[in-house]
Amino acid sequence: MASRSVSFDALVLRTKESPAGHRIAQLLCKDGVLDAFIFGGPKAKLRSLVSPWHAGRAWIYDDKSKGFLKLTDFDALEEFPRVRSDLSAIGAASLASEFILATDALGGEGESSMAILVETLRALDAACVCADAVIVQFCIRSLAVLGVWPDMETCA
Numbered sequence: 001m002a003s004r005s006v007s008f009d010a011l012v013l014r015t016k017e018s019p020a021g022h023r024i025a026q027l028l029c030k031d032g033v034l035d036a037f038i039f040g041g042p043k044a045k046l047r048s049l050v051s052p053w054h055a056g057r058a059w060i061y062d063d064k065s066k067g068f069l070k071l072t073d074f075d076a077l078e079e080f081p082r083v084r085s086d087l088s089a090i091g092a093a094s095l096a097s098e099f100i101l102a103t104d105a106l107g108g109e110g111e112s113s114m115a116i117l118v119e120t121l122r123a124l125d126a127a128c129v130c131a132d133a134v135i136v137q138f139c140i141r142s143l144a145v146l147g148v149w150p151d152m153e154t155c156a
Contacts, residue, residue, distance in 0.1 A: 005072070010058040011114055011121075012050055012074075013097045025050045025071055028114050032105040036060055036071040047136055049074045053093055053121055055084050078118070078124040089124040090132035096138050098118050106145045116141045 010027040015038070018024050023038040036058075038050055049056075050071060059073040083089045096117055100106065105113040116138060123134045143149040 004062045004064070005059065006025060006062070007057055007059045009056070009114070010074075011055045011117060012052050013101055014052055023047055023050070026101065027071075028100060028105060028110065028117065029058070030111040030114065032108055032110040032113075033101060034060075034069060036069040038071050046071070046074060049076050051079075052097065053080050053119070054078070055118055056082075078121075080121045082127060083121060083124045086131070092124055092131040092135040092138075093121060097137060099138075099142060103146065104144075106142055107147075109145050110121075112145045113142075116145070 008029050008031075010029045012025055013028050013033065014026045015023050016026075018037070022040075025038055026037050027034055027036060038044075038047055040046055054074070054076040056077040057075040058071060061070045062070050063070055080093075085095045100113050100117055106116075120134055120138045123129050123137070124131060140149065
């Protein structure tokens with residue numbers, strides 16, 4: 001019998017409230033983007049650990065009888081504090097996260113998406129870096145993964 005609990009490296013892209021009052025986390029992992037329920041009250045420790053732009057190890061329980069994934073634990077290894085305090089960094093991180101979500105992890109390239117986004121967040125977290133330059137680099141790298149960046153070495 002296959003195990004219904006798995007753990008993997010993940011990056012929290014977004015969290016939102018469900019109509020029942022629980023939280024749903026959208027996680028980026030090497031397999032792409034997945035949605036997982038977070039149960040517990042508003043003061044539950046897991047709800048505070050699973051915040052946008054936290055990178056770490058996620059433990060998921062696949063409840064096949066109810067048809068959903070449940071996040072049972074999250075070990076935040078990187079939290080990117082400057083991204084939460086600087087308005088331009090928040091905007092750049094939001095744009096990058098929404099781009100990853102809109103393109104379904106850059107066309108299913110979860111591993112590349114995660115590497116690009118984590119490096120983007122690390123750059124935004126560095127105090128000496130301009131958010132505009134970081135987001136331009138993110139866009140260039142993302143377009144290359146999507147296969148829509150023009151070949152600059154050939155004549156159009």
